[in-house]
Amino acid sequence: MRDSDHDRQPHPRGDAHEFAEERESLWRITLAPTIWAFHFVISYAAVSVYCFRYDHLAAMGTLRAALIAMTALMLAAIAWIGWRAFQRWDVRGTGEFSNPEGNAEDRHQFLGHAGFLLALISFIGVVYDTLPLIVLASCR
Amino acid sequence: MTRNTRARHVRFLRSGWLLLLVPFLLAGCDGRQSVLVDGGADARILTDLFWVMLTGAVVLWIGMNGLFYWATRRSPAPHSQRMANWLVILGGILFPTLTLGALLVYGLTLMPDLRATGDGPVIRVTGEQWWWRVDYTRDDGSIVTTANEIRLPAGVRSTFLLDSKKVIHSFWVPSLGGKMDMFPGRVTEMTLGPERPGIYRGQCAEFCGESHAWMAFEAEVMAPEAFEAWLDAEAAPAVAPTSAEAGRGAALFLSQGCGACHAVRGTPATGRVGPDLTHVGSRHSLAAGRLGTSVEDFAKWVANPGAWKPGAEMPAYDHLTDAQIGAIAAYLEGLE
Ligand SMILES: [Cu+2]
Numbered sequence: 315m316r317d318s319d320h321d322r323q324p325h326p327r328g329d330a331h332e333f334a335e336e337r338e339s340l341w342r343i344t345l346a347p348t349i350w351a352f353h354f355v356i357s358y359a360a361v362s363v364y365c366f367r368y369d370h371l372a373a374m375g376t377l378r379a380a381l382i383a384m385t386a387l388m389l390a391a392i393a394w395i396g397w398r399a400f401q402r403w404d405v406r407g408t409g410e411f412s413n414p415e416g417n418a419e420d421r422h423q424f425l426g427h428a429g430f431l432l433a434l435i436s437f438i439g440v441v442y443d444t445l446p447l448i449v450l451a452s453c454r
Numbered sequence: 455m456t457r458n459t460r461a462r463h464v465r466f467l468r469s470g471w472l473l474l475l476v477p478f479l480l481a482g483c484d485g486r487q488s489v490l491v492d493g494g495a496d497a498r499i500l501t502d503l504f505w506v507m508l509t510g511a512v513v514l515w516i517g518m519n520g521l522f523y524w525a526t527r528r529s530p531a532p533h534s535q536r537m538a539n540w541l542v543i544l545g546g547i548l549f550p551t552l553t554l555g556a557l558l559v560y561g562l563t564l565m566p567d568l569r570a571t572g573d574g575p576v577i578r579v580t581g582e583q584w585w586w587r588v589d590y591t592r593d594d595g596s597i598v599t600t601a602n603e604i605r606l607p608a609g610v611r612s613t614f615l616l617d618s619k620k621v622i623h624s625f626w627v628p629s630l631g632g633k634m635d636m637f638p639g640r641v642t643e644m645t646l647g648p649e650r651p652g653i654y655r656g657q658c659a660e661f662c663g664e665s666h667a668w669m670a671f672e673a674e675v676m677a678p679e680a681f682e683a684w685l686d687a688e689a690a691p692a693v694a695p696t697s698a699e700a701g702r703g704a705a706l707f708l709s710q711g712c713g714a715c716h717a718v719r720g721t722p723a724t725g726r727v728g729p730d731l732t733h734v735g736s737r738h739s740l741a742a743g744r745l746g747t748s749v750e751d752f753a754k755w756v757a758n759p760g761a762w763k764p765g766a767e768m769p770a771y772d773h774l775t776d777a778q779i780g781a782i783a784a785y786l787e788g789l790e
Pocket of ligand 1: 657662
């Protein structure tokens with residue numbers, strides 16, 4: 315940590331401000347993995363319930379199309395979240411990869427970094443989850 | 455390097471090379487229970503999968519070790535940030551994502567073939583402690599009950615309805631295809647399409663208690679006409695004993711209460727607790743692959759089942775004389 319951090323006179327409401335921002339960003343980085351989790355649960359539950367008892371209600375193709383449409387929306391959302399996080403990280407602007415310093419600006423960028431990576435892995439996870447829907451055409 | 459350490463290195467290398475020979479030694483086994491022997495299309499698909507995965511793993515292993523070698527011996531100097539970034543992006547993200555994705559798609563495309571609908575006999579197999587109850591449903595709806603052996607016609611897909619009495623078992627004939635778990639109270643379905651006639655070996659593949667390892671069975675793939683003839687014979691009631699000794703055995707079988715647990719169709723023995731013994735003399739093995747089917751094997755089993763299968767749910771009959779056991783064995787061996 316830099317000495318200047320200790321010497322610096324705190325802004326009267328600096329703490330509150332900083333905390334608010336951190337909290338907001340922390341929530342934001344969980345968004346993409348949450349979408350991934352919902353995608354997983356919804357896809358698996360829908361297909362297993364359908365194949366267990368309700369396969370007379372609709373064609374498998376309809377269920378697959380619906381789930382693939384849901385997937386497309388979720389992927390778009392994750393991509394958007396990832397893009398916002400990438401901008402927050404601002405690696406191209408600052409040239410700084412890992413933001414090792416503990417000030418508010420660094421935390422902000424670091425959370426962008428983490429959010430970007432989480433969005434990336436969530437995107438891959440959702441694509442993998444969807445492959446069975448695309449390749450397998452029946453309940454067997 | 456001293457003489458001593460050199461000798462040790464040589465010894466180590468030699469033992470290392472010996473290890474490499476192990477697969478070839480194993481390949482010398484008869485392969486009745488080998489995944490690499492393909493008795494049908496399912497096993498072939500799985501064998502291909504195995505070789506693809508093995509080749510990929512070997513290439514990756516060599517590649518990674520090559521990189522280690524390169525990074526520690528050839529070019530140990532630090533890399534530029536740019537180079538390191540690309541290494542992480544390409545080697546750490548792109549390559550594994552694409553490789554795993556490709557493997558996933560490949561694996562998924564194999565599944566429909568392995569799960570094709572059956573067009574052959576429907577066979578219900580129930581896992582018991584530690585044996586297999588087997589029921590064939592015939593075209594006219596009648597059911598033929600046998601045990602501890604599966605026979606299948608070559609060239610069609612047979613359907614298995616798998617069930618279990620008490621604990622989870624798993625039904626597996628490695629040379630014919632994949633395995634499927636058997637759950638108490640829930641019927642799972644599997645199909646197998648064997649092509650090459652022969653006698654293969656199946657094995658319970660889910661730990662189910664003391665004698666789990668002794669819970670095996672023979673699976674014979676037959677020409678379709680031979681299969682039909684066999685099923686006709688299996689549906690028929692038991693043959694009457696042909697010798698005086700076997701006749702005494704039949705009487706003992708009933709008087710000793712064997713019939714409370716075992717059925718021998720056509721006789722008063724109708725028990726359903728243990729395996730159906732109507733045609734036990736024509737089987738390839740005894741007690742779920744534990745023993746052969748000679749008169750001696752029958753005698754050994756009846757005298758003391760627990761000696762061959764710990765925990766077997768059949769009492770020992772060691773109070774009988776050798777002559778009595780011999781008579782029972784002669785009777786059972788004659789039940790063809
Ligand atoms: Cu078992």
